[in-house]
Amino acid sequence: MKRRHKWAIVALVLLALAGLLGGGIYYIAHVQEALWIKAVTDILEVTAQGRHALDTYMEKDAETLHLLAADLSGEDPADGATLLKKVRLFSESGTSYICVVLDTGTVYTDRQQAGYVLSQEQLDTFLALAESGVRRPFLDGYTGVWTLGNYERFTFADGTVGLVQKTRPLAEVAQRFSLSFYDDTGFSYVVDREGDILIRSLHKNSNRTFQNLFDIVDLQGNESGAVETFRAALGNGKKGVARFQYQEQEYVFCYVPLESVPGWDVISIVPNQVIMEQAGEIIEQSQILLLLVAAGVLVLTAFFLFYRYSTRRIVAAKEEARRAAESASVAKSRFLSNMSHDIRTPMNAIIGMTKLAADQADQPDKVRQYLKNIDLSGRMLVGLINDILDMSRIESGKMVLSETDTSLEELLTGIVKMVQPMVTEKKQQFEVRLLQVQHETLCFDALRLNQVLINLLSNAVKFTPAGGAITVEVAEQPAVKEGCARLVFRVADTGIGMKADFREHLFDTFSREQDSRVDKIEGSGLGMAITKMIVDLMGGEITVQSQPDRGSTFTVELDMRLPGRQLPAEDPLPPMRVLLADDDAATRQSAAAFLRELGAAADIADSGQAAVEMAVAAHGRKADYDLIILDWKMAGLSGIEAVRGIRERIPAEVPVVIFSAYDWA
Structure with a gap:
């Protein structure tokens, strides 16, 4: 009977050991998958930051082009000298501006001394363009360089339709969005919804042969269903991740749609093996721990068979210790995992500002500002980590x-x-x-x-x-x-x-x-x-x-x-009447109160149209405002449009200031 009991115990122990090994294998697989998801999420975040930098780059070009179009809209299309002069005023290093009179086919560019007439084929290219947007990369016939260009249509003073275009070398644009991952093993493309590669990363691994992304994955023996799912995701402008075989390796494709150019996506390509290497050490340690636990179970079984009574007490003590250790381990793991969201905020700021500093390394003032922001975020990160590592000090009230x-x-x-x-x-x-x-x-x-x-x-x-x-x-x-x-x-x-x-x-x-x-x-x-x-x-x-x-x-x-040394009080404004227009009530009231504290008489308007009417009414009473302050972005009549309405009916002696807080950068 005792022999049977012993073998039953052995069987139970072996079953427990098998369950432990099975659970450990499942746990390791789960941890591996979780680490992979975390790494891919980080790649997606960096890709989104690269996308944002490229969007900002293109949007700034579009804003500059819009200013040129607005400037030319008041001119006579037949006055070539004036058109050429205004185009040259916007000229900058590394870019080219042109103005095309679509009705006559005449073009004015900062590269020529005079206007010239386009061929019918060249004119048809411009006529086929929409109202505004970004052209697909094309070979510049003048420089022989692949180029990316923004364009915008507008109307001259006599109703003639014109078009302005700003172009940059494609290599310069590629340098702006090129991303680097995992010791420079990953690279990136910009593609359209059909998979055509529009902009190639300057990375050494970037494929120069293929012209279409789907050709790359189709020729590597990937499953057709996965390729079609990937194609559909790009076609619908979704953000996501896919895995494909490429150059006899498995690669991770992270894709994020551009906001400034509908139909274009930024795609980062990183070897899956490199991603998983980051988790290798953790997996190895988990395997060692699993083996140690299994060995411990065998040792406990041997003691149980030889010294049953003593072993029971030992097992009970060890079981209690094991549970306490597991509870502490779970609490610690949960604590460290959950604190990641508090650490991520300054870390994301550091990564983003570092990328901006690298992109604008030729502008020392901006780089210094970015470094200052990185320093602020770094200090915040150190503070958070100190709090995490020393919670007992916080709870005991010993923080100074x-x-x-x-x-x-x-x-x-x-x-x-x-x-x-x-x-x-x-x-x-x-x-x-x-x-x-x-x-x-x-x-x-x-x-x-x-x-x-x-x-x-x-x-x-x-x-x-x-x-x-x-x-x-x-x-x-x-x-x-x-x-x-x-x-x-x-x-x-x-x-x-x-x-x-x-x-x-x-x-x-x-x-x-x-x-x-x-x-x-x-x-x-x-x-x-x-x-x-x-x-x-x-x-x-x-x-x-x-x-x-x-x-x-x-x-x-x-x-x-209050600081020990007080700053001198600000000098009040001289007696003056100010008109303030903003469509945000809280901002409007706050700014008006501030002006009144400085001694100015402030009238407020809740829209651009109301500001124009109040300014015109004051002018009619021969009581012009000394200063007019307008918000740039307002519903209905914008700040720019309101200025035009005021200038058409009031002399230019009345100063007008436009301000904006729509872009914190």
Whole structure:
């Protein structure tokens, strides 16, 4: 009987060992897949950043071309000398501008001393173009260089149709978007929806023979269904990932559609083997751990068979220790994994600013600014890591604030530059408003306040759907403490909000709402706990108002010491009347209040049309405004159009200023 019992125990142990090995193999496979997904996600993010840089590059060319078209629209198409002069005014190194009078076929270019008539074939090429856009790469007949060009149609003063075009060498454009992955083993293309390769990366591995991306994957023996799925994804302008055999290796194709040129995509191609090498060390360690656990099970079995009673106690103790170790390991793994979203914000800023600095290395002023932003993000990243590694110090209240005289303008500018790439990617509306801020320089711990605001803003971005709105308000109020100013920071969003029962535990450690809407959103549950600790340490207060599907508003109130040396008060403006036009009510009221504080009499208009009417009415009363300030982007009549309406009816002596905050860059 005892013999049978022993063999039953052995059988159970062997079954347990088999289950452990099977579970371990499944776990290793799962970890490997998770690491691959994480690596591919990072490649997609870098590809999206490269796409954004190329979009910005093309959009700036389109804006310059639009200005040239607007300038030429008021001219006589027969006045060749004037047209040629204006075209040359826009000339810049490495580019070429032309103006074509489509009705006559006459062309004026910054490369020629006079206009000339196009051949019918050349004219037909321009006539076939749409109203505006980007041409497919073509061979420039003048330079013999492959070229990429933006174009735009317009109408001359007499109604004649014209077209302007700006071109750049294709190699220069390729240099702008070329991306590098995993020790320079990956490369990228720009293709159209049919798979034609339009722009090739300057990378050494970029294939110079094939003209179509689908030809590359078709000739490598890939499954036809996968190729057709890939073709359909590009045709529908989707963002995604595909795997294909290429040059006797498996490659990962990450594709992201361009926003500035519909129908074009940026595709990054990286060897799958290189991606998986990053996970090799982790997998190897997991295999060693699995073998060690299996060996431990065998040792425990031997002890159990020879010393049953003693072994029971040992096994019980080891089982308890194992469970405690597993619990600690799971908690640690969950903690490190969940904190990735807090680390990713400054890391993305560092990567993005590094790419911008590399792209604009010939502009020292911009490079210095990018390096400054990288330094700010790096400091934030170090602060986050220190908090992660030393939570006990935070919870015990041993954190020491480092208060120095700091500029609010520098703090907010750094925050905006870190958050802007995230809101741009999700196409969210992002605004920062200053209300009654009297002191720009105050004494506080910039790193900790930066950490508080970044935590609030990163959560607002994550939990606000695409197209939503995020607003930051900074207001100054009289402080109860002498020698201080009370700053109120409000971060509001139109996101998914929170339930009332969760708000009570919002600032608890590892607290995350159990909701299907947030299950797939990364987070450690530590961000708000750390935020509350820092605010308490700074002697402030943080509150939250939130409703499900209506959004959330976080309010942080802090008393900040005034610097020891006060800056001299700003000189008031001389007596003057100002007309201010903006279609955003909050911005309009804030700017008007600021002007009145400086001593100016400010009238406000809620649209470009209203501004024109008020300016004309004041002129009719012989009481012209001393200054007119217009927002560039307004619904209906834009700032530019409003200026034209004012200039047509009011003398140019009245100064007009156009401002814009639509592009934080």
